[in-house]
Amino acid sequence: MISVVLALVGALGYGIADFVGGVASRRTAALRIVAVSYPASVLLVALLVPVFGGSASVSGLAWGAASGVFAGLAMWWFYRAMAIGPMSIVSPVTAVLVAGIPVVVGFGLGERPEVLAIVGILVAIVAVVMVSREPGHDGERITSTAAWMAFGSGSAFGIAFVCMHQIEAGTGLYPLLASRAASTVVVWGAAIAASEFKFPPRSVLPLALLAGLLEVTATGAIMFALQGSLLSIVSVLGSLYPAATVFLAMALLKERLSKVQLVGLAGALAAVGMIAAGA
Numbered sequence: 637m638i639s640v641v642l643a644l645v646g647a648l649g650y651g652i653a654d655f656v657g658g659v660a661s662r663r664t665a666a667l668r669i670v671a672v673s674y675p676a677s678v679l680l681v682a683l684l685v686p687v688f689g690g691s692a693s694v695s696g697l698a699w700g701a702a703s704g705v706f707a708g709l710a711m712w713w714f715y716r717a718m719a720i721g722p723m724s725i726v727s728p729v730t731a732v733l734v735a736g737i738p739v740v741v742g743f744g745l746g747e748r749p750e751v752l753a754i755v756g757i758l759v760a761i762v763a764v765v766m767v768s769r770e771p772g773h774d775g776e777r778i779t780s781t782a783a784w785m786a787f788g789s790g791s792a793f794g795i796a797f798v799c800m801h802q803i804e805a806g807t808g809l810y811p812l813l814a815s816r817a818a819s820t821v822v823v824w825g826a827a828i829a830a831s832e833f834k835f836p837p838r839s840v841l842p843l844a845l846l847a848g849l850l851e852v853t854a855t856g857a858i859m860f861a862l863q864g865s866l867l868s869i870v871s872v873l874g875s876l877y878p879a880a881t882v883f884l885a886m887a888l889l890k891e892r893l894s895k896v897q898l899v900g901l902a903g904a905l906a907a908v909g910m911i912a913a914g915a
Contacts, residue, residue: 639865640912642857643873649854651880653847655888658881660836660843666715667823667832669840673848674708674820681813681852690808700811701818703799707855708822710792713785721782727768727878729783733790735761735875738797742868749869749914756910759903760872766900768878797874800859801867812856869911879904 660669717726739757749757778786803811827833836844854877861870879901885891893901 637912639861639870640873642861643865643870644876644908646854646858646861646874647876648880649850649857650874650877652884653850653854654877654881655884656843656850657847658885660840660847663840664836665830665832667712667827667830668834668836669844669847670711670823671827671833672836672841672844673851674816674823676845677848677852678813678816678820680849681809681816681856685809685813688808690806690810692810693804693807696803696807696811697814699799699802700814703796703803703811704815704818705822706792706796706799707815708819708826710789710796711819711823712826713789713792717782717785717789721778721786725778726782726786728765729786730790730793731764731768731875731878732761733787734793734797735764735872737791737794738801738871739868741794741798742801742866742871745867747866747868749866751914753869753911753914756907756914757868757872759910760876760907763900763903763907764875764878766896767882767904769894769896769900794871797858797862797871798867800855801862801870803859803863805863809856812852812859815855815859816852873908873911876904876908 657666657669657673714726714730717730739761800811800815824833854874858870858874861874882891882893882897883901886893
């Protein structure tokens with residue numbers, strides 16, 4: 637049950653971070669935001685490493701760094717796909733891969749959750765797609781480049797979860813430190829390549845730092861959850877983050893949700909209950 641709670645904390649953190657980052661990206665380029673928030677999170681984790689204890693292992697650091705590389709690539713490709721493709725297609729494609737790939741890998745590794753949890757996993761995957769589905773226009777199409785970027789982003793996010801699952805218990809925050817450092821290198825490279833390696837406006841800086849704090853907290857929660865539970869369960873619960881994002885958009889920005897998104901939110905809540913009961 638602790639792992640379920642940690643996974644939900646991770647989903648909530650990712651969802652709020654996406655909302656905060658989305659608000660900030662309306663004022664400046666998204667890559668400028670993560671180019672500041674990622675290194676700030678490295679400093680935060682470095683300060684907290686002694687508090688959490690644990691010992692640094694070569695394996696833990698390697699898997700942490702690998703997850704960070706894939707997470708950094710996922711962010712880069714996701715922003716690129718959103719810039720050149722319709723959100724109504726890019727977001728659901730990414731979401732189903734984030735949820736689906738770790739489930740497939742988990743089952744391939746021999747994981748067999750209870751029947752109720754399996755049903756909850758299936759409901760959660762459908763709910764994530766429905767929640768992340770933005771109302772689009774009839775005939776809206778996606779270019780092959782945007783499609784590949786969305787596919788790559790979702791796959792990379794999913795693989796990042798798989799890498800985190802390989803981190804052994806007792807390593808504290810050392811793997812998370814390696815992960816954020818690796819992500820920072822990737823994000824900085826992306827920002828330089830896109831000519832967006834610039835400091836964001838002063839008014840946006842607090843939002844960028846808050847997004848970084850939320851995201852690194854979420855990643856840490858997911859990492860610890862994966863050390864105590866099945867990959868297939870934790871990854872799916874963690875992938876419910878779009879529900880928090882759209883709920884905040886509805887509550888704070890007064891955005892109107894489509895019927896599909898509302899059904900998706902209800903499905904997400906039902907899935908959490910089923911997975912928690914069957915975990």
